[in-house]
Structures are given as C-alpha cells and as structure tokens.
Amino acid sequence: GAVVSQHPSWVICKSGTSVKIECRSLDFQATTMFWYRQFPKQSLMLMATSNEGSKATYEQGVEKDKFLINHASLTLSTLTVTSAHPEDSSFYICSARDSWDTEAFFGQGTRLTVV
Amino acid sequence: GENVEQHPSTLSVQEGDSAVIKCTYSDSASNYFPWYKQELGKRPQLIIDIRSNVGEKKDQRIAVTLNKTAKHFSLHITETQPEDSAVYFCAASGTGANNLFFGTGTRLTVIP
Numbered sequence: 001g002a003v004v005s006q007h008p009s010w011v012i013c014k015s016g017t018s019v020k021i022e023c024r025s026l027d028f029q030a031t032t033m034f035w036y037r038q039f040p041k042q043s044l045m046l047m048a049t050s051n052e053g054s055k056a057t058y059e060q061g062v063e064k065d066k067f068l069i070n071h072a073s074l075t076l077s078t079l080t081v082t083s084a085h086p087e088d089s090s091f092y093i094c095s096a097r098d099s100w101d102t103e104a105f106f107g108q109g110t111r112l113t114v115v
Numbered sequence: 116g117e118n119v120e121q122h123p124s125t126l127s128v129q130e131g132d133s134a135v136i137k138c139t140y141s142d143s144a145s146n147y148f149p150w151y152k153q154e155l156g157k158r159p160q161l162i163i164d165i166r167s168n169v170g171e172k173k174d175q176r177i178a179v180t181l182n183k184t185a186k187h188f189s190l191h192i193t194e195t196q197p198e199d200s201a202v203y204f205c206a207a208s209g210t211g212a213n214n215l216f217f218g219t220g221t222r223l224t225v226i227p
Binding site: 102103 | 164204
C-alpha cells in the first residue's frame with residue numbers, strides 16, 4: 001500500500017513552546033489529509049481536515065489558533081501545536097487519501113509530551 | 116458532521132469462534148465505510164472497506180455487511196486467531212465530504 005511518513009515519532013517539549021509535526025505522502029498525491037488525536041485506549045478524534053492549497057476545516061472544539069495546520073503541497077501537511085501545555089500531551093496521527101472513497105493511509109503517529 | 120457509533124467497546128472470544136462488531140452512522144450521504152485494525156503501538160491499517168452500492172463484501176475470514184436503510188454496517192471475523200487481537204475501528208465518509216469519521220473502537224481479544 002501507499003506510504004505516509006510522519007515525523008517526529010516522539011517529541012518532548014517545554015510548556016509554552018511550539019512543536020511542528022510533519023506528515024508526508026511518499027508515493028501518491030494526498031488531496032486530503034486528516035489530523036487526529038488519540039488518547040490511551042481511546043478512539044481517533046478527528047481534529048481537522050485539510051485540502052491542498054486551502055484552509056483546514058477544524059472540528060468543533062478544536063482551537064484553530066492553537067493547532068495550526070498547513071497543507072501547502074499535495075505531499076506535505078504540517079501540524080503546529082502552539083504554546084503547548086501539559087494537557088496537549090497526546091498521540092497525534094495523520095492520514096492521507098487521494099479521493100473521498102479510497103483508503104486513507106496513516107502515518108506512524110507522534111507522541112507529544114509537554115513538560 | 117457524521118456521528119459514528121461502534122459496539123461493543125471490548126470483545127473477548129475463544130480462538131476459532133467468530134467475532135462481530137457493529138457500527139451505526141448518522142449521515143445518510145455517507146457512501147464509503149472502511150474498517151481499520153490497530154495493533155498495539157502501530158498505526159491503523161485498512162483491513163476491508165465497502166461502498167454503498169454493495170451490501171456485503173468478503174475477504175477470506177473477514178466480511179463486512181452494510182444496511183443503508185438502517186444506516187448500520189458490521190464486521191465479521193470467522194475462525195478467529197490470536198493474531199486477530201487488536202483494536203478495530205469502523206469509519207464513514209461521503210461524497211463531497213472528505214472527512215473520515217471513526218467509531219470509538221473495539222478491543223478484540225482472542226483467547227488461545
């Protein structure tokens with residue numbers, strides 16, 4: 001299957017700093033990329049959906065000024081957690097697909113710990 | 116947006132028995148229904164998907180059924196094996212809506 005690469009796989013940052021997570025589709029053009037947050041033993045909570053070249057669509061309750069999403073090309077989307085706080089510590093995972101009715105491929109996820 | 120509900124949240128079966136996981140969705144415009152398997156510490160991976168123009172799809176020990184009228188779909192795993200133990204997620208998305216919404220997941224444990 002197609003490959004989606006997410007980096008970094010883990011990051012520890014100090015409270016108040018910003019962290020950028022990258023999601024790349026390596027062998028296909030990702031028309032749409034999704035960003036999810038997953039708490040331990042819980043489901044994938046959709047944070048936002050981004051289409052290449054346009055602004056991301058955020059789900060209700062997700063602060064767009066805190067979680068900045070950029071999808072500047074068909075192979076790269078970034079999530080920046082700004083002014084991170086301990087409650088932002090979580091597992092963030094991206095996925096990408098090239099059409100509404102095709103498989104979404106997942107990145108390996110990023111474990112963020114804010115201390 | 117779409118609301119996907121999944122049951123049960125946990126499921127334990129004896130090796131060789133069948134496992135069934137059920138999901139319902141709210142948006143009648145949804146047309147694509149994938150199932151993902153997430154093993155511990157790994158990324159979710161697609162195991163089977165179904166589109167609204169079919170009612171059932173089978174791939175070896177895995178099958179998915181879809182009832183568009185009732186807005187529910189189910190995953191069936193037959194002859195379960197210990198390596199089937201994982202968390203399974205259903206999802207739904209629709210035409211013109213690129214979002215892919217997931218159910219809350221089912222932790223399946225196959226007891227040897």
